[in-house]
Amino acid sequence: METVKIVLQLIVGLGILNVWLLRFNKKTSYRGAEASNMKAEFKAYGLPEALVYLVGFIKITLALMLLAGIWFKSLVNPAAIGMAAMMLGAIVMHLKIKDNFKQIIPALSLLIICLAIIWL
Template sequence: MLKNNIMEIVKIILQVIVGLGILNVWLLRFNSKTSYRGGNAGNMKEEFQAYGLPEIMVYIVGFIKVALAIALLAGIWLEYLVDPAAIGLAVMMLGAIIMHLKINDPFSKNIPAIIVLLMCIAIYFL
């Protein structure tokens, strides 16, 4: 019983970290330069340009990631949302890793996507 409670607490903590982390990147830091942006991009739009993607993809990917992050957070109370949100965000993180690899970014730029991917996998299996 105690083990199950601890696992559930860890799962919720991961949901909060991932959900708020995604919302931070897409809503608060959208126009900010970070050391993890693809290529030499100074904001999200420039990052997608560096990947060779059309501008509309910024908004499509952003909408999907924000929706999945909200679903992951709502999953604290609505459990049926957790698995689809975790799987969806894991797929999105794989896409981010592929984009960084596509433009030969250094490994360090993949670290946030790898960490979020691993947390999403943990959420799914917890």
């Protein structure tokens, strides 16, 4: 079971780092309101630009904690709980602007994976 938990931590941690560091300024079919980048997506949600950086900092920190948790087990549950809360917030934002289900899938998937990490 420990191997499964580590794989799930890698999926969430690397997935978040990919979105926030490599794909921050790129359009994807999963962005809210078909925004062309992260700033435009937050604008579509009606959120201030400063919140992009705060949310990014929190998500990157939690992702790094999940990855470091492979070696430092005490980081895993706090990071998974925090990331689950962030994913719940992302789902709420997608629902707020009536995005389609495809756009909600990444946040929903990561929420479920974080809950699995906590449960394991």
